[in-house]
Amino acid sequence: MPRGRRRRWMGGRGGGPCPTRIYRFVEPVLLLLLHRGSSHGYSLQEGLKQFGFEEAPIDPSMVYRALREMEGQGLVTSVWDTEGSGPPRRVYQLTAEGDEHLAQCVADLRAMDRVLHDFFAAYDEHMEEGEGAHH
Numbered sequence: 001m002p003r004g005r006r007r008r009w010m011g012g013r014g015g016g017p018c019p020t021r022i023y024r025f026v027e028p029v030l031l032l033l034l035h036r037g038s039s040h041g042y043s044l045q046e047g048l049k050q051f052g053f054e055e056a057p058i059d060p061s062m063v064y065r066a067l068r069e070m071e072g073q074g075l076v077t078s079v080w081d082t083e084g085s086g087p088p089r090r091v092y093q094l095t096a097e098g099d100e101h102l103a104q105c106v107a108d109l110r111a112m113d114r115v116l117h118d119f120f121a122a123y124d125e126h127m128e129e130g131e132g133a134h135h
Helices: 019-035 041-051 060-072 096-130
Strands: 076-081 089-094
Touching (some): 019 041, 019 060, 041 089, 060 076
C-alpha cells in the first residue's frame, strides 16, 4: 500500500472495517436505540451488537464520545440516575431534534443502500462476464 494511504474498506489482508466509516454509522444506530426509549451508555453499547457491531466491536470511549457530541448538538439529553445500588450513571434520552435527525439519517442511508445495491449488481455482472480479469 502506498505510503500515507490507509485501508478504507472491510476485508482484505488483515483489514477490518475502517473506524471512521463505522463511527459514522454509530450515531444513527444510537439514535434509533434511544428512539426506542431512554438508556444508559452500557445498554446502548450492548444494543449496538444487533447491528453488526459484535463482529466489529466499538470501543466504549467511542460510544460515550458520540453521545457527548450528540448531546452538544441537542440531539440527546442526559441526566444522572442515582437510584439503585450501583454508582450513579448517566441516562440518555432522544430529543425532538434528535428524532428529526434520525429521520434524515434514515433517508440518507436508504439512498446509500440503493447506490450500494447498484454497485454490487454491476460488480457481480462484471465478474461473471469477465471472470474477474483485470484491465
